[in-house]
Amino acid sequence: MLEVKQVSKYFGGVQAVENVSLAVEEGEIVGLIGPNGSGKTTLFNLITRIYPLTAGDIYFKGKLINKMSPSDVCHLGISRTHQIPRPFHSLSVRQNVSLAYLYGRKNPGDRAEANSEAERLLELVGLKDFAQIPASQLNDVQCKVLELARSLATDPKLLLLDEILAGLNPGELTFFQELILKIRSELKITVFWCEHIMRVLMKTVDRVVCLDYGRKVCEGSPSVVANNPEVIECYLGKAAGE
Amino acid sequence: MDYSTLAMQLFLTGIFLSSLYILVTFGLTMIFGVMEIVNFAHASFAILGGYACLLAVTSLGMDPFVALVPVVAFMALVGWLTFEFFARYTLDVGDAHVVHYYALLLIISNVLALIFGLDYKFVPSGLGYSQIELGPFKYPLLKFLVAIISLATVAGLSLYLKKSVIGKKIRAVSQSKESAEIMGIDSLKIRRITWIIGVSSAGLMGALVGLVNPFSPYAGTTYLIVAFSVAILGGMGSLFGTIVAGFIIGMTESLFSLFLPSQISPVVAFVFIIGVLMVKPEGLFSRA
């Protein structure tokens, strides 16, 4: 579904992503792990076309998306959330979602349809009671779920989640884990998920890709990756005396 | 006029323009770096400096170059007052601060218009058309002195920022206000000093321009755009970038004065900056 082929990104002389290739198949939940600064968010920004590529190709459903605008990529069916949520503070919670419905789909319905779809999505993520209040009054966790609902409103085929679990308490972790599984099973959306909270991630995903210093270290099932010496090394450093 | 004389003439004019542009942009870009404020009133401080110099020369009978000292002192006072009664309250209003500074621009330029009228004025330098001989070349002494003074000021300020303790604190705050505060730096004090330096250097630039070109209360607009052009080209907040960009724009304008009538020469800088921003929206030497 998503194919990243030998992609590189340099900021000035800094290599943020170097020669990374990976693929995400339809219906999968793929995890993306790696220490801070290993290029995970940069990779997401390359896929959504917020940053231009330095080298390489990105295909989505067989189409080359290198030169597309971020809005075209969204219309093709890629949507994302941000590490630090970025809801539209001047709009109400429902407007945030219905706006995404109105602009994110190729053939959106009218305002009424947008509103009812927004209500439905807000119910799914548990924000139904807050539909009318300004997004600026939500707390951090609510902003995360609002952003998730907003991404879902664009009718994505592939959802990119950027450290959506950061800063959550155990109850909230379970809530999000269930939600992500539900997104795959009920909404038939493929998920590409970058995360630090291994305990939850490893239990949820089908496959994991690990990045370090912008390079792909390894790829495979959660248990294989978790026991890979290189992965352990990039998180914990080399054992002394080695 | 042979080609080498012409080339030298263009080069010296370029240096002259660049020196003034760098001086006026220096304060603008410092204020942006340290206070995160886009000071749309910056050029009106320059014009205020011009009028202060005019008063010192015509009413007090001072020598124009001696008058620069009280002018800078006066502008420092203006800077202190505007900081205490205005700028410090705009530090936490976010993007909306630009409207406050539009208002300040309007107030300063119209106070000047009320006091001095809308006619163009200039500060009599007493040097007339005397020329300085630089080897085989001749150049107007007045412009030469103006360029020397502004370049010396820029050099002095750069050195101050690099070497002095206050300068280091200023640079620290401009890199990260929070970290600087954790290290025990009084960021409000640093911002006050930055603002006063910015306002005084703009005033000095205005006084120097007043010696060479006529000015009016609304003439600030041109210098405002030039200063922003230099600042943006240099990547807002970068002092090295400002200096390089000042020379690029000053030299370009000087070169184009060969082909263009003098009244439209400022357009060169404007078109230049629009072109740069279209290609590289964050400036040539941006810090990001």
Added chain:
Amino acid sequence: MQAINQGNKKTVIVLGILTLAALALPIVGIPYQEYAMSVLTFAFIYTLLGQSWNLLGGLAKQFSLGHAAFFGLGAFATAACSSLGMPALISLAVGGVAVAVFSLPIGLICFSARGPYFTIITLAIAEILRIVFLWRPELSGSEGILLPPSIFSTRIGIYYLTLGLTAASIFTFRWMARSKQGLALVAIGDDEDACSEIGIKVKYIKSSTLLVSAGMAAVAGGCYGLFTQYLSPNDVFSINYSLEAIFISTIGGIGSAFGPLVGALLVSLLEETLNPLVPGAHLLVLGAILITIMFLLPKGLVTLFKKSDDKQGPRMQIKIKRRQPAA
């Protein structure tokens, strides 16, 4: 709901009375009639200009400092059409459309930049136009140009014209603000990248709004030219008009439909009262008022007319509500 409807009814009645009063003013003889008409005429022209700025600046937070460019171009375009012998209304319309079309390449240039960079490009464009118009005698030159007299150079003619256009501009703004595009503009003002990630073509939305905005400012300039019958580049391209456009929207209430009318009335009243006494003094007072308002009422004078619960309340902190786990 009931309370809201009643509130709306009251507003409609008050607006109706004000409109009738405005319509009757030239016919019914009252003291200071001429003075009132001239204050209102300029207030209406400024409302157009302010409303035009409000579309981009108020909704999408694109702080243009170059609306004098469209104002001045509109004035000169209308003048050019009039001197070709077109009727005044047609000239105004042609001027507005021409400037709207001209705004497309301008938008392409401006919208490649954001924030203060956008502001400075718009300012530079207005300055370039001023300098070029001053320079080329075939455009205007420093002497400026005269417009032929028309029905709109009379006090009554221009009054009704600008009154009608002001009403139209308020309806246009309300319609735009409540449309799908208005929602997108507000979102663009919050976060442009997030907008493009949910499929909004940011540049397209901004440019198409600029088209309307530029046309509106051009019509304001055209009205100004038709009434004063004399245009000079130093006047109509002056930064003061760009600044006034911002003040009018901000003083009245940024992003609100009636804000510019409130602001424009204040500006025009100050101008007509103070200018004959001390030329330029109104701008000074305006600056002082604006600073006061920005510090005390950041959402503008219209907040005074709104019910207290419309103002931003204290930040609510609500815990996320979770359903019981299914199994």
